[in-house]
Amino acid sequence: MSHLVQRRRWPAISLLIASLLLLVATGPRALADEYSVTLDGLRDGSYVLIAGDPAGDLASPGPADWSGTSWTDLTNLYVTADAATLYVYADLPGYFFDAGDSGNDSSGTIGLAIDTDGLPDSGGGNDAWGTAISFGYTTINGFSNGNGFRPDYLIRGNVSNDGGWTELRTWAGNWDNGAGSNWGGINGGEIGSHIAYSFGNGVELAIPLSDIGSPALADIRLQFFATQDGGGKGAYDTVPSDDQSTGWDDATTQTQLVSVPLAVDPAGDLASPGPADWVGVAWTDMSRLHAWADDQNIYLFINSPAYDPAVSSGQLGLAIDTGPGGGNFDPWGNAISYDYQFTNQNLGSTPTAAANLPDYIIRGNVF
Numbered sequence: 384m385s386h387l388v389q390r391r392r393w394p395a396i397s398l399l400i401a402s403l404l405l406l407v408a409t410g411p412r413a414l415a416d417e418y419s420v421t422l423d424g425l426r427d428g429s430y431v432l433i434a435g436d437p438a439g440d441l442a443s444p445g446p447a448d449w450s451g452t453s454w455t456d457l458t459n460l461y462v463t464a465d466a467a468t469l470y471v472y473a474d475l476p477g478y479f480f481d482a483g484d485s486g487n488d489s490s491g492t493i494g495l496a497i498d499t500d501g502l503p504d505s506g507g508g509n510d511a512w513g514t515a516i517s518f519g520y521t522t523i524n525g526f527s528n529g530n531g532f533r534p535d536y537l538i539r540g541n542v543s544n545d546g547g548w549t550e551l552r553t554w555a556g557n558w559d560n561g562a563g564s565n566w567g568g569i570n571g572g573e574i575g576s577h578i579a580y581s582f583g584n585g586v587e588l589a590i591p592l593s594d595i596g597s598p599a600l601a602d603i604r605l606q607f608f609a610t611q612d613g614g615g616k617g618a619y620d621t622v623p624s625d626d627q628s629t630g631w632d633d634a635t636t637q638t639q640l641v642s643v644p645l646a647v648d649p650a651g652d653l654a655s656p657g658p659a660d661w662v663g664v665a666w667t668d669m670s671r672l673h674a675w676a677d678d679q680n681i682y683l684f685i686n687s688p689a690y691d692p693a694v695s696s697g698q699l700g701l702a703i704d705t706g707p708g709g710g711n712f713d714p715w716g717n718a719i720s721y722d723y724q725f726t727n728q729n730l731g732s733t734p735t736a737a738a739n740l741p742d743y744i745i746r747g748n749v750f
Contacts, residue, residue: 420463422589423574424581426472430461431671431730433605434623434641445630446611446619454478454489454542455609455619462643464600464731469643471495471588473607473622479582480544488544491611493586494618496520496534498605498640499598501677506533511550511558514616515634516608523604523640524673524684532604532640536595538566538588543573543580551577551594566594600729601674604640642684644671646727664697666690666749690749697749702741709740 420427441447441456454477461472478489496518498506510516520532537558540549549567553560567588568576579587592598606625608618617628617635625639650670653659658667666687673684683701700713702721713719721741725734 420465420468420470420589422470422577422579422587424579424587425584426461426474426587427463429463430470430472431463431644431647432459432461433644433671434460436620436622436624440627441620442627442629442631442633445628450479450487451490452611452619455491457607457609457620457622460605460607460622460641462605462730464643464729466732467592469590469592469595469600469603471590471605471607473586475580475585476583478542478580478585489542490545491542491609491619492545493538493540493542493549494608494610495538495588496606496608496637496640497536497538497590497595497603498532499535499596499603501532501602501604501675503530503677504533505554506535507537507552507554507558508533509558510539511537511552511562512539512612513614514610514612515614515632516610516616516618517634517636519636519638520604520606520640521638523675523682524642525639526682526684528677528680528682530677538590540567540578542586543569547573547575547578547580549575549578551590600643600731601645602676603643604675605643606637606640608637642673642675644730645674647671647730662689662691663694666695667697692750695749699747699749701745703743703745704739705742709742710744711740713746714744715746 420429436457438456438458446452446455454475456477457473459474463470480488492512498520508518518533521527521529535554537552538549539552541547547567547569548565549569550564551561551566552558567578569578573580577589606621606623608621610616610619615632617633618626618637620627621637623639623641625637626635628635648670650668653668658664666689668689669685669687671686675682698715711721723739724736726737726739727734
């Protein structure tokens, strides 16, 4: 489900989300630095799933038919963060190395498109490595606003079986910035300074925020893709799901981004006895809040994977604090009171102690 709030000045607004059903209220939390992240190609416990793609959807004839490209069948994309670094993880269960048959080992390239400024057409429209992949992102978190976003930064790399060379390109009218520099740091093996692979598991990236212009984490939008070198190669697969090659050589245009969540909440934490025990309110088990903006609006996305319009029932609410003062009770008369003591600025940040009350509350029935 998506919400839209007017005006661009959203960094100055505290967004306080409450999931409301009957007498239950659950608010999100920022993902604190509860786990240390080790750059080793293994997914640490602090990672949060932000996007998926169906397994088994590679083109045939095409990359589905060779063991060397079967790893490009992407399924899940995760993020976590601390105050200085964004970590991105993509599952690659089909990524392998066989010393006895190295000619059929996993081979190819990865890409991570990064938009940070939210401005239409401000980045690069074509792949920095010269493939037939183009970028014209019109949809964020499944919500289309008609704008054509392009990546401001592009990470492109050879998989570790092919040497692991990985570049971070910056758009400045062209993609030349970052060319010829092994930003990823792999010099033999699977682990570098900013990227790491693990056979049968995945690829992990550690991206210093200072390397991508020091944006707020919630302003970052991503898409991960896999392909091979070549001027006719499109994206073999992407996460989030998007246009992908229908054969070995088929151009693709990428339109789907996912934003880094502003706050997260553990899945599976509904009360039992209580809402955990009835399918009609299973949708209230929410796990992440995304917030992003263009030049006119703030957009919010709250994932609710169990929502089913045929059976789901209940209410939702969005509490918004914009300044001093505010109300401390629910306008719809539920037994929910407001006494916010902390503000979560971004994923991975330490909550700031600050007393707040909502100045606006959006309340509604689900449908």
